[in-house]
Amino acid sequence: MGTYKDTMNVKINQGELVSKVSVLKKQMGSVVIGTVLFSNYRPVNGATAVLFYIDTATKERIPLSYTFTDRDGQFIFTLKNTNCDYVINIVYNEEA
Numbered sequence: 001m002g003t004y005k006d007t008m009n010v011k012i013n014q015g016e017l018v019s020k021v022s023v024l025k026k027q028m029g030s031v032v033i034g035t036v037l038f039s040n041y042r043p044v045n046g047a048t049a050v051l052f053y054i055d056t057a058t059k060e061r062i063p064l065s066y067t068f069t070d071r072d073g074q075f076i077f078t079l080k081n082t083n084c085d086y087v088i089n090i091v092y093n094e095e096a
Helices: none
Strands: 003-005 025-027 030-035 048-054 061-068 074-079 085-091
Touching: 030 085, 048 074, 061 074
Parallel strands: none
Antiparallel strands: 003 025, 030 074, 048 061, 048 085
16 A cells, blocks of 8 residues: 655646646555544544654654644644554643
């Protein structure tokens, strides 16, 4: 199983119609998609999801990336190395 990815750079000037074809190249890795919900199953918008790599020698959690949940409570991370252990911490501060 792999991930397919392409980077498409497009510059569009006023009044132009641009059509571009993208050919995806296979890359090794995985995708983690999660949903954050309150206890009443309502989606949490704006929570922070922090991805940590766990160092096998020291068991230390090393932060790699973070993202925010969308209005549906969803977040996504891509992982290039699937032979490692990861932890995702979720943080949410509700405004008064």
